[in-house]
Amino acid sequence: MNILIVDDDVVDREHLVRTLNKANSYCHIVETESVDEGLAAFKAEKFDVVLLDYRMPKRDGIELLLELRSALVNQSVAIIMLSNSEESDLALECIKNGAQDFLLKSEVTSSRLQRAILQSQTRFELEKKLYKSYQEARELAEHDSLTGLANRYAFEEALRLNITQQPRDDAKLALILFDLDKFKFINDSHGHDIGDLLLKQVSNRVYKCLRENELFARVGGDEFAIILSHLKSVDNATRVTQRILNCFDEAFNILGIEIKMGASIGIAIFPDNSISATELLKYADIAMYRAKKLGRNQICYFEKKMQEQFLQQYQIEANLVGALERDEFILHYQPIVDTVTLQVIGFEALIRWNFQNTLHFPDSFIPIAESSRAIIDIGRWVIAQAIYQISTWNLQSDKALSIAINLSSVQLADRTLISFIKSLIEKYQVPPALIEFELTETALLDNSSQAIAVIESISQLGCHIALDDFGTGFSSVSHLQNFPINTVKIDKSLMLASHEPKTRALVDGLTAMLHSLGLNIVAEGIEDENNLRLCQQLNIQRIQGYFFSKPLSTACIEKKYL
Structure with missing residues (x-):
């Protein structure tokens, strides 16, 4: 047996050593005095027993x-406190703090110490x-026995704690509730054993959609809850x-049975909807009920404004699917004019979405297409259509008109984009120098x-590579040095405000x-003759804007300019 003695009194230590040796000749003793x-x-080293003096x-x-x-959770070490004090409170204090026994030094004998x-x-x-x-017991009390997730009790405690500890800044907390659509039908049709296995598979699949720090709980039969904390945005x-x-898109396979399952999801936001955990839970439940009423397999926010925003975004994303096949996209072209001769020398291709007899502009659907990555295919269609069109116009007019094509930052992740562009250049025999791809500075970040x-x-x-919207947002001179940029497009917001002294000075600079730097300059947003004269004074080579023409359809361009 290994025994550690901690006592600052040498006499007391010697007495303990003699007593221990008398009681047990097979013990190994280590003495320390602090x-x-x-x-x-x-x-x-490892010890079986610690004899510890109270007062040192x-x-x-x-x-x-x-x-x-605090260090002995997984070690079998008994601690006996020793003292010359006969105060009963002292003995209780030692026991409460983790000692297994308390002995008076004056009462230490061989038999009593051994016992x-x-x-x-x-x-x-x-x-x-x-x-x-x-x-x-705590594991059973706080975790769901079927899925291993946190249970309702643990979830509600965590929700209250998260709300209490939520930092007092702009960070938000989202409470997500969802249940499985028509789960009762699955239980009734295939039995509760299949239903239980389905719940386990759902738990595993949803868990993979989350980060490790997000609390995920099963709060009812087929009802689940998730807490997302420290959110900078509702997005x-x-x-x-x-x-x-x-x-849930992919069917679940339960013992050879293919089961298609959906979920109705409700979301409530702290502190926007409430600062009360109970109310937040109620509002998320209401939102989930609304999701079911909307047709199931839906996401619904409690706040009406959020819900309208989400529905609009979701509908756009859903309608974008198949839009190419339905031939709903068209290109309009805005003329680009030589500042000196005022002749049209090229065009910028601008996409429009003709959906349900309404022409939608890029700002309303391109960000959603980017987030869903539908922009990859849409962007390819734009490139192909624009190169084909400029090839046709140049053949018809015997001119060398250029075409500017906007490129999304998401498209830069397309590993076959270069071979695609190259194949189009070869197919339509367009000199590459007549094709200019426009990138915003966010893409260069x-x-x-x-x-x-x-x-x-x-x-x-x-x-050619053009840097679009220069002079706003993330404008950085380093981009002009680090990337093979040929052209810079001064943002129209600067041209529209060029009558203001500070803006004029900025444009001049x-x-x-x-x-x-030897770069070509295009000024956007030329609205009147004053803008035109300014561009001529500053030797800006190319200009475009409503002073010359708004973006026009192919037929209008051919009628007016070719």
Whole structure:
């Protein structure tokens, strides 16, 4: 048996050693005279029993007791406190802080010490079993036995705690409730065993849609809850719930039975909807009920404004699916004019969506197409249509008109984009220098090797790269140095405000810098003759805007300019 003695009194230590040797000749004893020495010895080797003096200089025995107990969760070590004090409160304090026994030094005899050691060891083993039972009971009390997820009790406690600890800034918390559509039918048709297996598969599939720090609970038969905390935007909740909804697209296979399942999802936001955990839960439940009323397999926000916004976005995304096949997209073209001759020298291709007899502009659907990655196919259609059209016009007019094509940052992740562009150039025999791809500066903020490689490869094909909307947002001179940019387009917001002294000074400075770098300049938003004269004074090479023409259909362009 290994025994550690921690006592600053050398006489008391010697007495304990003699008593221990008398009682048990097979024990290994280590003596220390302070708390720090005791801790060092304990870290160096394993002990079965610690005999610990209560009163010592600098740090008393209770401090060591607390430190040892915090480190002894998985170790079988009995601790016996020793003292010359006969105060009953002292003995109780030692027991409450984790000691297994308390002995007066004056009463230490060979038999009493041996009995105390045996009893302390036995008591410690019982305490360990009791703690293990407590942990098992807590596991049962806080976790769902079928899925292993947190149960309703643990979820409600976590929700209250999260709301209490939510930082006082702009961060939000989203409470998501969802249940399985027509789950009762599954139970009635296939039996509860199949239903239970389905619940387990649903839990596993949804869990993969979440990060590890998001609480996921089963709060009822087929009802689940998720807490998303520290959200900077409600859009984060939308993305997570959309992933969850998407994970139901694939049928579940339960013992060879194919089961198609959907979910109705309700969302409530803290603090927008409520700062009360109870009310938040109620509102999420109401939102989930609304999702069912909307036709099931839906996502519904409690707040009407959020719900309208989500429905609009969801409908656009849903309607974009198949829009290419239905031939709903068209291109309009805005003339680009030479500033000196005022002749049309090219066009910018601008997409429009003709849906349900209404012409939708890019701002209303391109961001959604980007988030759903539908922009990959839509963008390819734009490139193909624009290159084909400029090829046709140049053949008809015997001119060398250029075409500007907007490129989304998402398209830069398309690994076959370069070969696609190259094939179109060869197919329609368009000189690459007549094709200009426009990128916004947000696209250049993506420093991924793939994005950089695509931009450089477009330039190597002989096509030009234009930096769009320059002078707003993320404008950075470093982009002009780090990327193969040929043209910079000054944002129309600057031209429209160019009559203001500060804006005029900014435009003057930008154009002077761009000229010094040898870059071509295009001014957007030319609305009147004053804008035109300014561009001529600043030697801006190309201009476009409503002063010359709004974007027009193919037929109108051919009638007016060719």
